[in-house]
Amino acid sequence: MSDNEIVQLCLNPSTREQGYKILVNVYAKKIYWHVRRMVTDHDDANDVVQNCFVKIWKGLPDFRQDSKLFTWVYRIATNESITFINEKYRRSSIALETEGESYTSHLKTDPWFDGDETKRQLQLAIDSLPDKQKQVFVMRYYDEMKYEEMEAILGTTTGALKASYHHAVKKIEIFLKERLNQT
Amino acid sequence: MEPINNKLDKQLKEQQLLVPEGYFEQLEQDIFKATTGVKQIEITARKQPIIIKRLIIVSAVAASIALVYIGVNLFSKDKITRLGVQFAEMTDTEINNYMDEQIASLSYDDLYGYLNTNVDDLSTDVLFASTYSNAGQIDESITGDLHEQVLDQDVMNSVIDQSPIMLDEAIMDSIDNELLQEYFNDATLFENLGL
Numbered sequence: 001m002s003d004n005e006i007v008q009l010c011l012n013p014s015t016r017e018q019g020y021k022i023l024v025n026v027y028a029k030k031i032y033w034h035v036r037r038m039v040t041d042h043d044d045a046n047d048v049v050q051n052c053f054v055k056i057w058k059g060l061p062d063f064r065q066d067s068k069l070f071t072w073v074y075r076i077a078t079n080e081s082i083t084f085i086n087e088k089y090r091r092s093s094i095a096l097e098t099e100g101e102s103y104t105s106h107l108k109t110d111p112w113f114d115g116d117e118t119k120r121q122l123q124l125a126i127d128s129l130p131d132k133q134k135q136v137f138v139m140r141y142y143d144e145m146k147y148e149e150m151e152a153i154l155g156t157t158t159g160a161l162k163a164s165y166h167h168a169v170k171k172i173e174i175f176l177k178e179r180l181n182q183t
Numbered sequence: 184m185e186p187i188n189n190k191l192d193k194q195l196k197e198q199q200l201l202v203p204e205g206y207f208e209q210l211e212q213d214i215f216k217a218t219t220g221v222k223q224i225e226i227t228a229r230k231q232p233i234i235i236k237r238l239i240i241v242s243a244v245a246a247s248i249a250l251v252y253i254g255v256n257l258f259s260k261d262k263i264t265r266l267g268v269q270f271a272e273m274t275d276t277e278i279n280n281y282m283d284e285q286i287a288s289l290s291y292d293d294l295y296g297y298l299n300t301n302v303d304d305l306s307t308d309v310l311f312a313s314t315y316s317n318a319g320q321i322d323e324s325i326t327g328d329l330h331e332q333v334l335d336q337d338v339m340n341s342v343i344d345q346s347p348i349m350l351d352e353a354i355m356d357s358i359d360n361e362l363l364q365e366y367f368n369d370a371t372l373f374e375n376l377g378l
Contacts, residue, residue: 057218112201119199
């Protein structure tokens with residue numbers, strides 16, 4: 001079923017629930033991974049995803065179709081992820097670098113993170129990026145989105161997105177060189 | 184050592200983030216519970232139109248039955264989890280609309296059955312008989328019972344005091360007027376009954 005057909009079902013009050021179930025079936029897994037790569041922790045991702053779909057359900061009656069369903073859903077997920085990350089760091093009041101050290105320790109014991117020391121450092125490198133660069137990196141590298149799609153979701157021009165991605169990759173490279181050379 | 188770019192490329196693409204087994208199937212269920220389940224109200228009563236509308240007493244009794252009926256349905260074990268929390272979150276308007284729907288969905292049989300069990304037999308039969316527009320619909324056994332029970336003056340008084348017009352003409356025709364006169368002291372009652 002196409003996104004347009006799902007939207008039509010969702011906009012009709014008598015078929016909204018049916019349309020929503022199809023929407024969840026189509027997008028739940030994609031949104032989970034998009035969120036998970038942003039927040040890293042499985043339990044955190046689970047919470048954020050639930051919040052995303054509650055917002056989607058509540059927002060369905062007012063969905064004006066001025067953007068594609070895909071764009072709208074991903075925008076909600078991205079915003080919810082950033083909000084969650086900011087809230088988490090605000091509550092902990094720990095600087096990113098300091099948080100990074102304790103976060104590496106957390107990754108060592110996290111049952112839902114399967115990686116050796118190198119992979120842990122890679123995850124740390126991604127987590128150390130500024131929010132916007134992290135968003136762009138995750139969407140471009142893991143979700144393999146086109147710049148045009150990212151532009152619609154993030155509201156940033158293609159040129160700025162390419163620049164962000166380039167900077168993100170460079171930072172990760174430098175981070176890993178430093179960390180791997182230390183070990 | 185591999186150039187950092189190649190290592191980055193290979194390592195990053197590899198999935199190092201795991202999920203519990205069966206997680207995504209459960210995720211969909213959890214999402215549905217958190218969202219679509221909030222406003223859902225299941226109405227399981229049969230949708231049959233009420234035919235008793237004229238009598239004030241029957242209407243009041245019907246409302247009482249509906250409250251009991253709704254209470255039994257709301258707090259049955261298989262529904263308390265789904266409906267208990269949602270009912271608490273409903274607005275007054277939603278609750279009233281729900282009760283109106285429950286009352287409207289009660290059948291004639293439901294009401295008669297309840298009244299027959301919980302209300303005096305004479306009152307039940309008289310109340311229901313008074314809704315018949317065609318005298319031929321009245322069951323012979325009802326009129327037969329009335330012949331005996333009419334002797335109970337207190338019962339007759341309680342029925343007539345509440346609504347003199349409840350006794351149908353067909354019922355009155357089957358009751359001996361002299362017998363009635365023995366038990367009613369107030370002549371105006373007969374006038375109200377059209378005798």
